Amino acid sequence: MERQGSGSGRSSSAANANKKKSELLNLFKSATCLNATSADSTGKGGSKFSSKRVKHGFHLVEGKSGHDMEDYHVAEYRYENDHELGLFAIFDGHLGDGVPSYLKDNLFNNILNEPIFWRDPETAIKHAYRSTNKFILENSTQLGPGGSTAVTAIVIDGKDLWVANVGDSRAVLYERGAANQITVDHEPDSERGDIEKRGGFVTLFPGDVPRVNGQLAVARAFGDQSLKAHLSSEPDVRHVPLDSTMDFLILASDGLWKVMKNDEAVNLIKTIRDPQSAAKRLTTTALARRSNDDISCIVIRFRC
Numbered sequence: 001m002e003r004q005g006s007g008s009g010r011s012s013s014a015a016n017a018n019k020k021k022s023e024l025l026n027l028f029k030s031a032t033c034l035n036a037t038s039a040d041s042t043g044k045g046g047s048k049f050s051s052k053r054v055k056h057g058f059h060l061v062e063g064k065s066g067h068d069m070e071d072y073h074v075a076e077y078r079y080e081n082d083h084e085l086g087l088f089a090i091f092d093g094h095l096g097d098g099v100p101s102y103l104k105d106n107l108f109n110n111i112l113n114e115p116i117f118w119r120d121p122e123t124a125i126k127h128a129y130r131s132t133n134k135f136i137l138e139n140s141t142q143l144g145p146g147g148s149t150a151v152t153a154i155v156i157d158g159k160d161l162w163v164a165n166v167g168d169s170r171a172v173l174y175e176r177g178a179a180n181q182i183t184v185d186h187e188p189d190s191e192r193g194d195i196e197k198r199g200g201f202v203t204l205f206p207g208d209v210p211r212v213n214g215q216l217a218v219a220r221a222f223g224d225q226s227l228k229a230h231l232s233s234e235p236d237v238r239h240v241p242l243d244s245t246m247d248f249l250i251l252a253s254d255g256l257w258k259v260m261k262n263d264e265a266v267n268l269i270k271t272i273r274d275p276q277s278a279a280k281r282l283t284t285t286a287l288a289r290r291s292n293d294d295i296s297c298i299v300i301r302f303r304c
Helices: 012-032 098-112 121-138 192-197 262-269 275-288
Strands: 040-046 055-061 071-080 083-094 147-156 160-166 170-175 178-181 236-241 246-252 295-301
Touching: 040 071, 040 275, 055 071, 055 275, 071 098, 071 295, 083 098, 083 246, 083 295, 098 121, 098 147, 121 147, 121 160, 121 236, 147 170, 147 246, 160 170, 170 262, 178 262, 246 262, 246 275, 262 275, 275 295
Parallel strands: none
Antiparallel strands: 040 055, 055 295, 071 083, 083 147, 147 160, 160 236, 170 178, 170 246, 246 295
């Protein structure tokens, strides 16, 4: 991105079994470095306990914009409340990596700690996005003045998919042989009315993209202390019950989408069964097309 609870009736033996499963997942995550982010980071993993298996691969490449890597990702599995969760995210920072780094470490915890998560995931996700943004703004001295877009995906038992986003990091689902974008690109021009109601303005200079107050190229984001009165952190949330017509999901920062259409992306990798190889194919193709931004990509396969 550029800018100018467990159930009370569970038996002790079941609880011990679940604890062992959780420990195994955490050990697996540590051993395979699924959370690592660096200038050039890649890896893969898969679910262990769900009857409907999920596999993922990721690849992140530092851009050529003259700043350190500001993209962060999450790709991990947890066993909680008798359910296996696949947690995936791309955080595309700007003006420093303080905010995306904080989101990587905290956003999913905040979502899952919402008391209503298991009965109302959509409301829990929205609450957590708002409270997380509030904390970031209140602690901008420590985290820095910058911000971050976000796209998050939660896969529950390989059966249900919950996707949310703010900004222009995007999720594209390959289903029934076609690309289906299930997130909304929050562009300043399309949200001009709301920005102006909050006292901001949208600029469009020749050769540039629309920007909030001449600075930020998205209308929604976490952080951005100087623009907080004019930005929203309200996510669009989408629930997708997974079925046999759905093959894979791509999560990626705009470093990919600036140079590649949704149809091009899914057609490029639809025959690649290994999700890590698929993610790498997408990022290397974006580089070949002269994308200068940080490029981050996660491919999640549902039909393994």
